[in-house]
Amino acid sequence: MTGADHRPVMAAITARRVTRRFADDRLDRTVLAELIKAARWAPSAGNSRLHKFVVADDPSDLDAVDLVSPGMERPPPALIAVCTDLQACEDQGVEVDIDSTVLVDVGTAAMNILLAAHEMGIGACPTTSFSRSGVAAALRLPDRLRPEMLLQLGHPAPTETGTHRSTRLSVDDLTIWASD
């Protein structure tokens, strides 16, 4: 497609990129709360709502998370840890490591956050390469919360070009028409 896409949702989807380097300035908590608001509107299998969103914006906590997260280049100004609430899973009879919807819902919530952040001019980087036990300790998570994904957040650094190599398969390559 050439030129700007005037469909706002499609434009946001196609313009969003991962930000890996952030400016030092901290994010206002009202901004972070807006991102959680986006997450709460994500679809959830059976409306089960099995996840909690742990927000970290204290530099010492972020340093500790960075230390045990090989997928993180340096501590971001803030992050949201999308966590499975194991107690809620048990209460609802969800077998957490068998029911794939538990992780599907992590993805839908994270995507809402990524798109909302993009709209607000906030850079974001989803991260799954981290030690779960290490991050749980760094964020002082209760045993009932298991971190599944970290969303690094902050204003993009001036050196962040947003032009990381990005490969996308074509629609033809991705699509199998069931009736053909």
Next chain:
Amino acid sequence: MLPSDIHQRDTDMEDPRVLTEPEAFELVAHLVSSADTSLFEPRRYPPFRLLDAAGRLATIAADRVDGELRTFWAELAADIAANQDLMMWDPAGFEAFIRETTVRIVDEQRRRNDR
């Protein structure tokens, strides 16, 4: 090679201390947490993590030595930084880079032995 062998050899040659204790702590944290993530991540990630750690160590080493040693470490660190992301875009190129880097290490060892 056993760690004790490395220590013995270190005492026999010029010994620019490369790591401060905080740097060692950070590197060990990276390696240990990488060991943890290697339990569940796709198999192409563990070599990436090891290469990442090697790049971090090479970067530090380059700052602590001079002359030919500095050139070796600086070039190695730069090449790792430039190529480690091939893991995401070009798996065959990533594997080739690892093998080439291994040969490069052997060449460096020979160069040192020939001095």
